[in-house]
Amino acid sequence: ACGRSANQPFCDGSHKAVGMAPMGFTAEKTDTVYLCGCKTSKNAPFCDGSHKAL
Numbered sequence: 001a002c003g004r005s006a007n008q009p010f011c012d013g014s015h016k017a018v019g020m021a022p023m024g025f026t027a028e029k030t031d032t033v034y035l036c037g038c039k040t041s042k043n044a045p046f047c048d049g050s051h052k053a054l
């Protein structure tokens, strides 16, 4: 969620430097999903297409 992890989209603890909390995500079924990597999605942690405007 903070954008600082060197292992995105997974948390590596880097959020501690900016006082943010990680966003939990549990896959409820086996499927293909697209997770937001640009940090602008209004439906995080999923991509909503907002990256196209960057």
Ligand code: FES
Binding pocket: 035, 036, 037, 038, 039, 040, 041, 046, 047, 048, 049, 050, 051, 052
């Ligand atoms: S990658 Fe962030 S909205 Fe698509």
